[in-house]
Amino acid sequence: MSIYAAAVARYFEAWNATDADTLAKAxxxxxxEDGTYTDPLADVRGHEQITAVIxxxxxxxxxxxxxxAGDVDGNHHIARFRWExxxxxxxxxxxxxxxxxxxxxxxRITAVLGFLDRLPQA
Numbered sequence: 001m002s003i004y005a006a007a008v009a010r011y012f013e014a015w016n017a018t019d020a021d022t023l024a025k026a027x028x029x030x031x032x033e034d035g036t037y038t039d040p041l042a043d044v045r046g047h048e049q050i051t052a053v054i055x056x057x058x059x060x061x062x063x064x065x066x067x068x069a070g071d072v073d074g075n076h077h078i079a080r081f082r083w084e085x086x087x088x089x090x091x092x093x094x095x096x097x098x099x100x101x102x103x104x105x106x107x108r109i110t111a112v113l114g115f116l117d118r119l120p121q122a
Contacts, residue, residue: 003107004074008081011101011109015054015066027051031109039097039114061095063088069096077103082117094120 001009007030014026027047031037036045042053058064069082078100085095096118102111 002072002074003103004079005072007101007103007107007109008068008072008079011099011112012066012068012083014050015057017054018058020055023051023054027054029108032104035109035111037112037114039112040116057085061085067093077105079103094118 010026010030014023014030017023017026024047027050031047031050034046035050036043037050037053038044044050044053064085064087067084067086069084072079072081074080080098080100082098083096084093086093095116098115098117100113101109104110
């Protein structure tokens with residue numbers, strides 16, 4: 001597994017963790033201590049704030065999980081990938097996006113730049 005695919009796998013482990021302790025450990029494993037997460041709805045820094053954003057997503061979309069949509073592409077210490085937020089019950093995916101991440105030498109995330117490509121109909 002490439003450094004890019006491994007980093008993205010840890011990223012999804014964090015986003016799909018629902019237990020508070022598991023989530024905190026997954027965020028610490030995936031992100032550097034001063035790592036950032038930025039998308040149209042959030043601009044946060046550090047494990048505590050990143051954890052809060054993930055918890056808020058689970059509150060808004062209970063019983064959904066984040067899934068990779070396609071391949072991870074990377075060069076130097078940058079990776080990009082697409083994802084979907086998928087219902088565990090029926091497989092629908094009302095939310096989808098694209099993220100670009102920068103990585104440390106050890107493969108942890110220093111920054112996420114996220115884009116929302118599909119949102120639920122209002």
